Amino acid sequence: MQRILGLFCVLICFFATINAQVDFYRPLVPIHCNSVQKCPEEWPCCSPYGECGSGPVCMGGCNPRFSYNETSCAPMPALVPPNNIEYSSAPLSALDGKEDAAQLESRGLLHFNKYLISDVQSDARYMLENIAFTYSGPTSIHPQTGDIVLSMPRGSSGCLLAATRYFLYGRSSVRMRTGRSRGVISSVVIMSAVGDEIDFEFLGSELYQVQSTYYYRGELIYNKMLEVPVSSDTNANYHDYEIDWNEHRIHWLVDGRIVRTLYKEDTWDEELGIYKYPQTPMRLEVALWPGGLASNHPGTIEWAGGLIDWDNSPDMIESGKFTAHIKSMTVVPYTNRYISAINRCMRREHNIAYDYIMPPDGIFDEASFAIYCGLIPNIRKWSDSGFSIPRNPIQAARWSGKVFMSGKAFTPVNTETDFVQNINDLASLPNGTMIYNKTQENTFSTEQKSSGASTMAQNNPLRKIKGLASTFWVS
């Protein structure tokens, strides 16, 4: 008996070790990515935590600045008006007894390492159209309340819930009860792949307030944080937390009341001549995580209120885990500079994706995006990256009113597509016209060309537009 038990343990421990170390989309020894070091070709995608990987790492939160090249990250499914994301809890009934994963999937939640990874096109389409959130960590549906429960058992790294669709301006609302006790952090944030972030962070040791903050391009400047009071214990009571973000300002709201406002004009950086204002597509993320983990940076532990007490905290004694409970979530996207192209696409297609393109100055802003109409940005397997997703100029041309190109053959795919062969004709095109430069393999919109109109006809006009225009690009 002793021996069998022993063998059993060896096998279990062996597989547990294998599983922990080799998950096939991350290297055995972590490879780090940052502003001075991009990911290598074998592990091309840079995660939000600065680690290289492939497959799922290329799908959500993949940072295009630090990834191997421009095509490593997959295009991001877009949330555009009039669509929104809504999760609202209802008690489980029909699903009683089913596994957590099945219950979660029936409510539009899927583990992040499965999302949009399939070589069956209909499965990929199903995921794109039915999965609103991905999760990692021990996530479940509460059988009585129907809340999404994020759990953090002893020694774990908690849970992350992330919306699958990105929006460029919009309002996100979360009704929840936060985790409690020292070192336990709950967050409601909207975050972009390049590190723009607007946050609510809850310390489990301070249950009558919340920290509001924001980041620009991942710059770790901590003096933007502002503490905001909440009317009652955030662990014992549900409250509404909302982030209302448009191109001019951000409102943080608690229970429907604006508790903080940030104006874009107040974020001007004199030296760089740019607004350090979040202006890249965001996704909603709700997390429960161990800020007070012994292995964390001392500054993080201190901020989190100290080390987590895994033995004596009330939740550990009662249920062996810390939890946060999400009652409902809503994301309503606002209009943005791409709206005319989006509307044209929406007449026949609901699957729209945003894709980062590298601007000449290397500084991403709200104009640094391609829009694909009708693209299902799936990959076949964990070893693939966004490179295997066909980003075809034709797809861009499908929604464009007109196409400009520099004299080379280009097959039209619908009757709305015209060609302009002469650069001088550019000035006569209506706003929102897409321009495709075959030589440069670039596409541009004339949407914002007003200020550039006079300079446009001068030498290398297309490059000039690039800085100003809503830029639609296919590579």
Ligand SMILES: *[C@@H]1O[C@H](CO)[C@@H](O)[C@H](O)[C@H]1NC(C)=O
């Ligand atoms: C990007 O990387 C892929 C391999 O991952 C390569 O085949 C492709 O040519 C690269 N593209 C550019 C523009 O460098």
Ligand SMILES: *[C@@H]1O[C@H](CO)[C@@H](O)[C@H](O)[C@H]1NC(C)=O
């Ligand atoms: C298209 O791009 C090429 C390469 O940058 C450039 O030389 C050319 O002028 C552009 N075409 C037009 C019509 O401007």
Ligand SMILES: *[C@@H]1O[C@H](CO)[C@@H](O)[C@H](O)[C@H]1NC(C)=O
């Ligand atoms: C194009 O848009 C700009 C502002 O974005 C505006 O000033 C201009 O009048 C518009 N042109 C046309 C033809 O609509």
